[in-house]
Amino acid sequence: MRQMMMASALAFATVATTAPIAAAQAQTMMPVQTINGTRLDVVATGEVTRVPDIARISTGVITTATTASAALEQNAVQMRKVRDALRRAGIADNDIQTSSINLYPDYRQDERGGGNPQLIGYRAQNEVTVKFRDIANTGKILDALVAQGANQINGPMLSIDKPEAALDEARTRALANARSRAELYARATGKKVGRIVAISESGGGMPGPVYGRAAMMAESSKIDPGEQSLGVTLNVTFELE
Structure with missing residues (x-):
């Protein structure tokens, strides 16, 4: 009698453990989609x-001086004027992003030839990427940047926001x-x-992106978005x- 009860309990346990597995397998099986025609x-x-309703340009300042610190200091002064001009034009701070800051030595080759290049100073370069949300005013802003000392302008790159x-x-x-x-x-x-x-x-x-080029902008420069x-x-x- 005890053996029969144990056998029945074992059979019940087997069914109880296999039933969820079978159900899980049934849930994971997906019907195969067939094409009759x-x-x-x-x-x-x-x-x-x-x-396009967004224009991006890269603009900045290159300065040269006899020492690295002087080149960087002059560059910082000019870039401050450039950033102030952008803010006065209504460009938000989160639409102005520094893209590169570089410092290079400047060499001059010996005119007599055969000699080693001579270090004559340093060149500092600072560039920012600017996003314009009002393309109609892009040309006027570029003109203002040049007036404030920006001597590097590349773009614009036109896109859809x-x-x-x-x-x-x-x-x-x-x-x-x-x-x-x-x-x-x-x-x-x-x-x-x-x-x-x-x-x-x-x-x-x-x-x-569609690129244009705006090197040294003339007064009342105009950007055509197309x-x-x-x-x-x-x-x-x-x-x-």
């Missing part, structure tokens, strides 16, 4: 255009283009477009019935 893979792109809404529109267009192409194939083969089996996004996205294209490419799998 004809599979059609389409690659389609959607594009939209937007006017918040592109997600535009990219979503491009995605919608890409999907519409994919379905239109699927309809064309369906008509050509005497079928009709059924369900979408899979969608994946590849390529496209943000456009590359337009930029944003595109999204979709790989869409349809079932043709």
Whole structure:
């Protein structure tokens, strides 16, 4: 009798321990999606255009002096004027970022030749990257920088600050283009477009930055933003019935 009770308890324990495992396995098993009709893979792109609303430039000061400390000190004075000019123009502190500070020795080659280069002083360079949120005033700000001693200006680099809404529109267009192409194939083969089996996004996205150049700006310099294209490419799998 005791042996029968022990056997029953063991059998119950075995069922109790295996049941959760079987349930867990059932939960992790995913149904395999099958295509009953004809599979059609389409690659389609959607594009939209937007006017850039952000301009970035690199600007700074190069100073030279007979000693390293003097070159750095003069540079700091000039850069302070440049930063003050940016703040007066309404540029926020978080839109001004130091990009590089460099100090180089200056040498002069012996004119008679054959001799070693002579150290004649030092060159200090300080550059900041500036983000302009009002492109229409970029030219005036660049002119002000030059007036305050900025002798290095590179850019502008034009871009779109918040592109997600535009990219979503491009995605919608890409999907519409994919379905239109699927309809064309369906008509050509005497079928009709059924369900979408899979969608994946590849390529496209943000456009590359557009560069201009503003060396020594003339008075009332003007920046033309133009337009930029944003595109999204979709790989869409349809079932043709």
